[in-house]
Amino acid sequence: MMKFITNCWKSNIMCGFAGIIDLKRLEINDDLHRRMSKALDSLHPRGPDQNGMLTDEYSYFVHARLSIIDITDNGKQPIHKYGKTIIYNGEIYNYEEVKKKLEKNGYNFFSNSDTEVLIAAWDKWGEDALEHISGMYAFAIWDKSNKKLTLIRDAYGKKPLFYSVNNNIIAFASDIRSLENIIDCGDINPLAVESLFKYRFIYDPLSIYKNVHKLQPGHIIQFTSDNIELRKWYNLNSFTDNHDNKAIIHEKVRDYFDRAVKRRLISDVDLGVFLSGGLDSSLIVSSLAEQGYSLPCFTMGFEGASDYYEERPQAKRLAKYFGMEHQSFEINEKSILNKIPEILNASDEPFADTSALPFYMLSKEVSSSVKVVLSGDGGDEVFGGYRKHLGEKWSSFSNLIPKFIRTIIIKSLIENKNTYYGEISRRIRRFLINTYKDGSLRQAGYLEQINEDSIKQLFGVNIENTRRLLDVHRKSFKDPINAMLAADIGFSLAGDMLVKADRMSMANSLEVRSPFLDKDLVEYAFALPGKLKIGNFKGKKLLKESFKNRLPSWSINLSKKGFEVPIADWLRNDLKNMVEDSSSKKTLEKIGIVNHALVDDWKQGLYSGKRDTSWQLWTLISYKQWLESKGKF
Secondary structure, rough: OEEEEEOOOOOOOHHHEEEEEEEEOOOOOOOHHHHHHHHHHHOOHHHHHHEEEEOOOOOEEEEEOOOOOOOOHHHHOOOOOOOOOOEEEEEOOOHHHHHHHHOOOOOOOOOOHHHHHHHHHHHHHHHHHHHHHOOOEEEEEEOOOOEEEEEEEOOOOOOEEEEEEEEOOOEEEEOOOHHHOOOOOOOOOHHHHHHHHHOOOOOOOOOOOOOOOOOOOOEEEEEEEEEEEEEEOOOOOOOOOOOOOOHHHHHHHHHHHHHHHHHOOOOOOOOOEEEEOHHHHHHHHHHHHHHHOOOOOEEEEEOOOOOOOHHHHHHHHHHOOOOOOOOEEEEEEHHHHHHHHHHHHHHHOOOOOOOOHHHHHHHHHHOOOOOOOEEOOOHHHHOOOOOOHHHHOOHHHHHHHHHHHHHHHHHHOOOOOOOOOHHHHHHHHHHHHHOOOOHHHHOOOOHHOHHHHHHHHHHHHOOOOOOHHHHHHHOOOOOOOHHHHHHHHHHHHHHHHHHHHHHHHHHHOOOOEOOHHHHHHHHHHOOOOOHHHOOOOOOOOOHHHHHOOOOHHHHHOOOOOOOOOHHHHHHHHHHHHHHHHHHHHHHHHOOOOOOOHHHHHHHHHHHOOOOOHHHHHHHHHHHHHHHHHOOOO
């Protein structure tokens, strides 16, 4: 017998879910009701519009909904149909096409929601349904009659899914905070802490807790009474080189991209665009204009920041060029300082990418105007937009410089993003440091903010090898550029960039859609030789050549800027007390850092302006703040 408990929130504001299943029999009592209610409360920012609960003899599900498609009560979750229950977070952009296929096969629908289409597709095709759908998603399918739970995550990891297993009991949720309300998540995982300090994020499938795991992108896990089966349902490495001439390639890139943008316009609520001065978001705006659409564009800036961080003038100029409304917002140290606990709490687990700070603030501002935005996430990883991709192209050159000369140059160079010389010096230094004959080692060097030797000094041990982690994603690619890009997508995009986008936006009840991560577009891009994507001195050569007639010359040739805050300046000044507090002897001992002198070197390098160690110090601050928020300090 299924039991539904629903309530509609009176808010005009994607979703979040949690569940627990005991494959023997679930004891549903007041304590479980209380825990599941608290889990639902913690999901509220992800889904403030509607919530629902469903129970049976073995399961208890809760769902919080951000209403985007079919905003009526017909779109509520969980949905029970065909003897199965679905609970789901995401968007299926082509659900109407899939719905027509299913209707021809005799399926009937009571709603216009993609959730109902998804459960029908699963009933018709089973796991093969994943080949029919296009979107971003994480979902759970409970088959009570066969006592079988299936968890699925999309190809590139745009939507999160955490789970924990204890004998026959499986708990799962869209965030760790919900799981903390349902189960004991266990002790802190030392490997996760190492990952945080090495990369600024905790890579999949780890979580900060020993007993909690992330379902990796493109993976499916199934639980039955006598078996747990975890496997990949999606592989990026299954494509072959395409030998079209350049004109046809450029045309196909445009066509795939335009289709990706148009797919992401499906909505029953207002949409907008995160517009920076960069190429990726500019191409989204140009595609919208090319297809006859106009959406409001939003840009964030920083008070008093150097030109390295300022993108508002270019963004405003581009929006005006395409005749679109533009809004800009400004933040400063004070506004960030006041929001730091709130922002770090939104990260769910320790997360130290400083670009989460402006992303949160931008999401907060934009959510008062629209519920959905298009974003350029993934463009760098698919088409080669980072300077490390240029470094990979020139890697053979650096090996011609004798090691002792490289060492002298590296020691003489400074790091400072606030001056032209300091920024050029920083780039050269980073390039020379990462001179290895092995591609995985080069990529590891670019990825690690603290290398493995320093990690061993810091904690007394280095548990995992970055090269091994990257090789999992690189091993199927002989093309060195595509190998690097594949590892970027499978490792750092999933663990860092998409985490930032999901956590910071959903904390503000805002859905972010990423056209560059459309599966058709990504697969076509990886069917092309890497050399087509990278120029001699600039990245994204293929994108620029494909869209040169759409963007004005002053836009397409702008230098790349990251979506960053001037964190080094802030840590030297208004946030200096946080540096000192997080690097105290008591704090370092509590965290498990055994080499305090190394942390002192970070501080000295930052305060003197000779080394930009702001990322290392911000990681220390972020972790200490998280520990305090959990009462572990």
